[in-house]
Structure formats: C-alpha cells, structure tokens
Amino acid sequence: MFDEPLKLGLGLVTGIVFGLLLQKGQVAKFQKILGQFLLKDWTVFKIMATAIVVGTIGVHALVALGMASLHIQTASVARVLIGGALFGSGMAVFGLCPGTSVAACGEGRRDAMIGVLGMLFGAGTYVALFPKLQPVFKSMSDWGKVTLPQITGTSPWIWVAALSVVIGFALAWLERRHPQPQNNPYNFMALIFERIQTDGIAELSYLVGDDSEGVAAVFDPRPDVDCYLQLAHEKQVSITHIFETHIHVDFVSGARELCARAGKTREKTRDTSRFSVATRNPMSRNTGSVPSFQGTHADQGSLEGG
Numbered sequence: 442m443f444d445e446p447l448k449l450g451l452g453l454v455t456g457i458v459f460g461l462l463l464q465k466g467q468v469a470k471f472q473k474i475l476g477q478f479l480l481k482d483w484t485v486f487k488i489m490a491t492a493i494v495v496g497t498i499g500v501h502a503l504v505a506l507g508m509a510s511l512h513i514q515t516a517s518v519a520r521v522l523i524g525g526a527l528f529g530s531g532m533a534v535f536g537l538c539p540g541t542s543v544a545a546c547g548e549g550r551r552d553a554m555i556g557v558l559g560m561l562f563g564a565g566t567y568v569a570l571f572p573k574l575q576p577v578f579k580s581m582s583d584w585g586k587v588t589l590p591q592i593t594g595t596s597p598w599i600w601v602a603a604l605s606v607v608i609g610f611a612l613a614w615l616e617r618r619h620p621q622p623q624n625n626p627y628n629f630m631a632l633i634f635e636r637i638q639t640d641g642i643a644e645l646s647y648l649v650g651d652d653s654e655g656v657a658a659v660f661d662p663r664p665d666v667d668c669y670l671q672l673a674h675e676k677q678v679s680i681t682h683i684f685e686t687h688i689h690v691d692f693v694s695g696a697r698e699l700c701a702r703a704g705k706t707r708e709k710t711r712d713t714s715r716f717s718v719a720t721r722n723p724m725s726r727n728t729g730s731v732p733s734f735q736g737t738h739a740d741q742g743s744l745e746g747g
Contacts, residue, residue, distance in 0.1 A: 460544045463488075469544040469553075471536030472653055478533060483619045490608045497601050516584040535559075549675060633676050639663050644692065650678040658682035659699060661692075666699040679703075 444452075466488050467473050476482025503509035532538050535556045537545055542560070545553030567574075590597040633650035648669055650657025657678040659669050673680050680703040683696050 463544040469541045513586040519581040656681045662695040662699045664695040666695045
C-alpha cells in the first residue's frame with residue numbers, strides 16, 4: 442500500500458527543500474502571483490521555468506539509471522484545456538497555486554489555509570462525481586499514452602536539451618527586460634493588520650504594516666514587547682513607527698522598550714530608514730482641546746515627548 446521508508450523519507454526531504462525554495466523565492470505571496478498575471482513581475486515564471494528544466498533533467502537521468510520509471514498520462518487536448526482553464530481561474534481567484542498555497546500555510550497565512558481546505562473539498566467532490574464524469578471524458582478525443590520522442594523517433598535527451606536551451610534563453614531575455622523589481626510594482630499597499638489583546642484586561646494594541654514595502658507601525662504597545670517583534674519577524678517587516686494614542690494612569694506602555702529593541706534589531710539588519718515615535722500629550726484631554734501628538738525620530742532607540 443505504501444512505498445518503502447527510504448522513498449517516503451526522500452519525498453519528505455525533497456518536499457521540505459521545495460517548500461523552502463518557494464518561500465525564499467517569495468512566490469508564496471499573492472503579490473507575486475498578481476504581478477505575474479499583470480505581466481509586471483516575472484518571478485513566478487522564472488522559478489517555475491527553472492523547476493521544469495531541473496525536473497526534466499532529473500527525471501530522465503533517474504529513468505536512464507533505472508531508478509525511476511515514467512507514468513505517462515493519455516494525451517487528451519480537450520481535457521487538458523478544460524483542466525487548465527479551471528486551474529488558471531482558481532489560481533486567479535485564490536491568488537496562489539496548490540504548491541505555493543501549502544508553503545503559505547507554513548508561513549501561517551490564514552487565507553491560504555482556507556484555500557487549501559477549498560482544494561481538498563474540490564478534490565473530494567471530483568472523486569465522488571468521477572463515475573458520472575467518466576463517460577464525458579471518454580467521449581473526448583484521446584491520442585493515447587504518447588510522447589514527443591516516440592512520435593518523432595528521436596532520443597528524449599534531444600528534447601531535454603532543446604527545452605533547456607529555449608528556457609535558458611527565455612530567462613536571460615526576461616532578466617534583461619524585466620529585472621527583479623526592487624519596490625512595489627503594483628502601486629497598492631498589501632495591508633498587514635494584527636490585533637494583540639492583553640489577557641485579563643480590555644487592553645488592545647495593533648501592528649499595522651505594508652507587506653510589499655516591509656514596514657510596520659505598532660499602536661499602544663504593552664510592556665512585554667516580544668509579541669510585536671515576533672509578529673514583525675513572521676510577517677517579514679521592520680517596525681518603523683510606534684504610536685501611543687491613549688496614555689492614562691492604568692496603562693503601562695511598552696513604547697520605550699519596543700523603541701530600544703526594534704532599533705537594535707534594525708541596526709543588526711542594517712536598516713537605515715528613519716524610526717518615528719508619536720505620543721499623544723495626556724494633558725490635552727484636561728483642557729478640552731483636540732489631543733495633540735508629539736513626534737520624534739528615534740534612530741538610536743530613544744523615546745522623547747509625551
């Protein structure tokens with residue numbers, strides 16, 4: 442029923458490496474998928490084209506060494522077109538493909554988790570309806586289990602080499618025409634909004650950030666600031682602003698601590714952007730005037746004003 446443990450272990454290791462590469466390539470972010478659909482960011486195409494070349498060479502090498510065998514599906518153009526249309530529309534709506542959605546789940550993305558549940562539901566529905574759909578599939582044209590080397594009577598390595606050369610030239614041309622964007626090419630902000638509640642009291646703080654620019658602000662931080670630093674690390678953003686909006690006698694602020702800790706973190710990552718802190722003057726509420734904010738730049742991790 443199951444493959445031998447060595448094969449299962451190899452599959453697990455390969456899957457972990459593949460997921461790591463997807464995450465490091467940032468294709469588990471919907472902005473990258475959207476950029477590809479808009480033909481503004483070709484990261485997804487570059488990564489998938491590279492994977493196709495590496496996979497093609499690797500699979501045929503394993504077959505030649507007798508370590509693997511090819512399981513060829515029947516060539517039905519109609520079924521491929523229908524499946525491609527469903528896959529493409531689902532990817533456009535979801536913003537992720539099956540592989541990148543699993544990688545996004547590993548990042549803790551709740552939207553990806555919902556999408557994966559939808560894919561599992563769709564797969565289960567397809568299995569349940571397959572007996573009724575099979576007559577429709579059989580009525581479509583089918584060329585059988587054929588390959589291009591079989592049709593042309595040539596070596597598969599000729600096709601592997603040709604594919605590698607074509608994709609290599611395509612990637613080189615794309616790198617010149619569409620280099621990796623250094624900033625947000627989509628002209629919109631990818632919002633990060635996280636609410637942090639202090640246990641036992643009705644005290645809320647917020648981390649609000651821009652995923653595409655890698656910056657975030659914290660509103661009314663509590664004294665134990667590790668949660669904000671951990672969130673910023675998980676979301677791959679730097680805390681650049683801290684706001685205190687409701688200073689009062691029963692609220693202990695963690696703004697000074699977070700300012701110092703975030704400043705040191707930014708120095709380690711060589712982030713030279715300005716670090717801003719805004720504090721509302723608590724005396725203004727006693728005068729009946731509109732609360733005022735005093736802002737300071739705290740590049741060295743200091744907090745003033747208030």
